Amino acid sequence: MAKDKFSSQGPSQRQLRVGELIRRTLSEVLARGDVHDPELTRMSITVGEVRTSPDLKVATAFVLPLGGHNAQEALDALRRNKGELRRLVSRKLTLKFAPELRFVLDETFDRMDETRRLLAQDTVRRDIAAPDEDA
Structure with missing residues (x-):
């Protein structure tokens, strides 16, 4: 029962910390061209x-x-070299296990552009600028 209580929550501090360490290390490996x-x-x-x-x-x-x-080509190249990337990343980290690396296209920027586009619409701007009737 206690497990269900925690499963609906977000990632733990350890998950966030390890994720950030892997992100930095992976970025460094890719920037240096170690692959x-x-x-x-x-x-x-x-x-x-x-x-x-x-x-x-x-x-x-x-x-x-x-x-x-060339997002798909980059994704294919990363997936082709995930074993070598895993080895390079795990060499720099002090984790008990080398995590399996999976690669997904980051759509954050696309979502931000879509949000900006929606907020720029006349009807939305009018609703935002309208005085609050409850006040």
Whole structure:
């Protein structure tokens, strides 16, 4: 019963801390070009966030190539080299287990653009600017 109580909550402090460590390390590895894949080393990839599973054995990295161009090619290159990336990341971290890396396209910027577009609509701006009738 107690497990159900905690399952609806967000990630733990440990998950957040480990996710951020993996994000920084993965970003560093990709920026330095430590991977032995010329296609991947010529790409500039942003690692926006890393979410870990509760047991810290799976880490999902939200990535996007610079400018958002060739996103699928970047994702394919990362997935092709996930074993080497896992080894490079785990070498720099002091975790009991090297987490399995999974890569997903980061759609945060797309959602932000859509939100800005919605807020810029005349009807929404009119509703926001309208005086509060309850006051």
